[in-house]
Amino acid sequence: TNTSDRRKIHESLENGELQILIGTHALIEDKVKFKNLGLAIIDEQHRFGVAQRSKLWQKNTSPPHILVMTATPIPRTLAMSVYGDLDMSIIDELPPGRKPVKTVHRFDKNRLKVFGFIRDEIKKGRQVYIVYPLIQESEKLDYKDLMDGYESVVRDFPQPEYQVSIVHGKMKPEAKEYEMQRFVEGKTQIMVATTVIEVGVNVPNASVMIIESAERFGLSQLHQLRGRVGRGADQSYCILMTSHKLSNDSKVRLETMTRTNDGFEIAEVDLKLRGPGDIMGTQQSGVLNLKIADIVKDRDILKHARFYAQQILKQDPSLANQENKVLLNTYKQLSKYKNIWNYIG
Structure with missing residues (x-):
């Protein structure tokens, strides 16, 4: 503007x-x-x-x-919903006519088969995203991987039979918009990109999302990227490409993505992996310093505790009764550290 x-x-x-x-x-x-x-x-x-x-x-x-x-609440928001500080509505059904995206995990050695699958989908008139990670800490190396990947795709999918677009954050806005528009209009069949396409891109004809080095993405990003396909009536696919060397957390993330399309279930796994963050502060994930409770395992106990807390406040809003003096003193202690952060979802 x-x-x-x-x-x-x-x-x-x-x-x-x-x-x-x-x-x-x-x-x-x-x-x-x-x-x-x-x-x-x-x-x-x-x-x-x-x-x-x-x-x-x-x-x-x-x-x-x-x-x-x-689509995927951050761990801190999910924790606040467990505590009851956020009211929640869940939309867990697809719009009419859409099919759930099929997600599979493939290793780099399967690349030729994956490229064969891409050719089959393009023959059906579909389009394909190939997404590379671009992390600030290793930007130069990632940019090289992106360009190497682009050149490899162009070699395997040569003109004039195939047209390939590339989009990344270093491009000028006009060039980026031009390439995006070519893909939207169906002039290119494959888009090689970074996570700049994570949100705001709607191409119903795109039916395949290939995520390179998928182990380097968080669950939220993987789910968001998968959401770029499955926007039309055709069956869509998300293929998570990785090397064989995977950490335990990476294995859990990949298994979760192939098992479910439910953003809430994915967010719950994310909460277990990353911790709920600081509800009284600004940290959006990490270890919450509870002495005994576990916010994931003890969810039912937390719900009970919140119910009884509400009952007490209904009967004695100012906690003036003798039996509630301990609660009042504890509340006063906590209030010393009170700020706006604990209200922000």
Whole structure:
């Protein structure tokens, strides 16, 4: 959005003329002010940090209602839902006419068979994504792997029979948009890309997602990438490519992806692997410092505890009764460390 348009939007927001605003991370900037923000909806919640989400709370004198949406809740959010600090709605059915994506794990030695499968799908008129990891810490090496992979694909799928697109974060926006558009219009059959295609890409004709070095991706990213296919009526496939050398956590992630398409089940495995994070702070995963309880294994006990806590507060909201003095003292101790973070989902 150019500067003059932004100025008009800011003015309309502050005087209340504008009722609905749709935007990116730019909405959390300090200069974006609302007359009376009543509801904030955060899509793809896992792409925002806790501190970023908290800024929306501070956009109004009384905090707005917050709705967060995601295919795979981050461990901290899942933990908060277990504690009961978040109300949850789960959409666990596919739109009419769509089929569940079939997910398989293949080792690098099976690459020729995988390429044969790609050819078969392209003959049926389908399109294919091939995604490479691009991690900041090893960016140069990953970029080389991406380009090597692209050259290998172009060799195995030569022109004029096949057209191959490439998309990555180092490209200029116009070049990226051009390549994306070619793929959307069906002018290219294969798109080699990094995780820039993780969200916001909708090509119903794309039926195959191949994820290279799948062991290097987190469960949330793997599930998001798989969600790029299966958007049409045809059967879609997700192929997780890895070397034979896998850590135990990687094996669990790959087994989970091949076993289920349920984002909530995937998030629960992620919670077990990474820990629930800091509910009173900004850490979105990690070890929660509970003395005895285990937030995953003891979920039922936590639900019971929350139920009884609610009963006590109904009968004695200020915890003034003698039998609740211990609870009041404990609450006062905890309140010393209280901040906004424990309200942010």
